[in-house]
Amino acid sequence: MKDKNFFDVKNKIIVIIGSLGILGRQYVNYLSNKGCTIIIGDHDLRKCKELSDNINKKNGCISYPLEIDVYDEKSIKLFYNSIYKITKKIDVIINNFQVKPDGFYNDFDNYSKDTLMKVIEGNTVGTVLSCKYASKYFLKQGYGNIINISSIYGIVAPDQRIYDGSVNPYDDKIKFSSPVSYGLSKSAIINLTKYLASYYREKNIRVNCLTPGGVFDDHNNEFLENYNSKTLLGRMAKKDEYCAAILFLCSEASSYMSGSNLIIDGGWSSI
Numbered sequence: 045m046k047d048k049n050f051f052d053v054k055n056k057i058i059v060i061i062g063s064l065g066i067l068g069r070q071y072v073n074y075l076s077n078k079g080c081t082i083i084i085g086d087h088d089l090r091k092c093k094e095l096s097d098n099i100n101k102k103n104g105c106i107s108y109p110l111e112i113d114v115y116d117e118k119s120i121k122l123f124y125n126s127i128y129k130i131t132k133k134i135d136v137i138i139n140n141f142q143v144k145p146d147g148f149y150n151d152f153d154n155y156s157k158d159t160l161m162k163v164i165e166g167n168t169v170g171t172v173l174s175c176k177y178a179s180k181y182f183l184k185q186g187y188g189n190i191i192n193i194s195s196i197y198g199i200v201a202p203d204q205r206i207y208d209g210s211v212n213p214y215d216d217k218i219k220f221s222s223p224v225s226y227g228l229s230k231s232a233i234i235n236l237t238k239y240l241a242s243y244y245r246e247k248n249i250r251v252n253c254l255t256p257g258g259v260f261d262d263h264n265n266e267f268l269e270n271y272n273s274k275t276l277l278g279r280m281a282k283k284d285e286y287c288a289a290i291l292f293l294c295s296e297a298s299s300y301m302s303g304s305n306l307i308i309d310g311g312w313s314s315i
């Protein structure tokens with residue numbers, strides 16, 4: 045008998061929201077080599093189209109660019125409606141986005157309610173709404189698979205000491221830290237995952253969460269040394285080191301998994 049390929053995602057429709065970011069682009073590229081159709085969702089349609097054209101050419105696959113703004117409920121509803129119209133089914137959704145409004149990196153003492161609410165609205169409420177509108181189609185078709193993305197800072201508080209002397213790789217004029225809004229919004233994603241796994245318990249809708257640790261993205265040496273010393277593997281993750289975990293969660297390899305949080309953090313949270 046031929047071995048079953050548990051990791052087969054051929055002909056699956058996989059939706060990635062937050063496709064244009066550091067990790068989103070990795071997932072799009074990796075999965076598009078596996079014979080599935082990718083919906084490239086993000087809030088900049090022009091860039092979604094660019095990425096879609098590139099990978100369709102490079103990997104000979106099918107992907108569709110589609111605009112979604114996770115702050116806008118109508119946009120989320122329309123997003124899933126449009127996908128279903130094109131593909132007639134949705135197998136997997138990956139809620140991979142994160143928002144960084146003005147003031148995102150501010151210190152706790154100066155954190156404005158407005159910024160706090162914007163981060164929670166984007167990261168947490170956006171994920172709730174994405175799950176809600178995707179599930180309408182999951183219930184209709186009788187199956188579904190939701191992958192939410194949390195963070196190491198959804199399970200432990202950031203060790204603020206590692207940011208001393210570090211430069212912000214995303215904007216060197218802004219102090220680098222992990223702000224209060226991020227961990228709050230990301231811990232809620234883990235609870236949401238468990239809530240939905242229970243809510244949809246016998247509806248053939250699986251809901252799981254991936255919790256990644258920090259990815260190396262040109263951080264300065266001081267930060268890198270501090271970060272590395274906090275992990276058991278002594279380093280940050282490479283950009284492609286969550287791809288296989290995403291494939292596992294998308295495929296039948298994880299068929300008996302629901303309500304779980306897969307932590308991949310180089311051992312950071314084990315000590």
Ligand SMILES: NC(=O)c1ccc[n+]([C@@H]2O[C@H](COP(=O)([O-])OP(=O)(O)OC[C@H]3O[C@@H](n4cnc5c(N)ncnc54)[C@H](O)[C@@H]3O)[C@@H](O)[C@H]2O)c1
Pocket residue numbers: 061062063064065066067068085086087088112113114115139140141142143144166193194195196255256257258259260
């Ligand atoms: N990179 C890391 O070190 C790391 C570590 C732990 C967890 N994570 C998590 O992994 C996920 C991906 O991380 P990343 O580093 O690739 O993030 P990123 O900031 O590079 O990408 C985030 C994506 O979300 C999109 N986005 C922002 N606002 C949006 C909106 N209103 N509507 C739709 N899309 C919007 C952005 O355009 C971008 O493509 C995030 O959820 C993040 O919290 C990342």
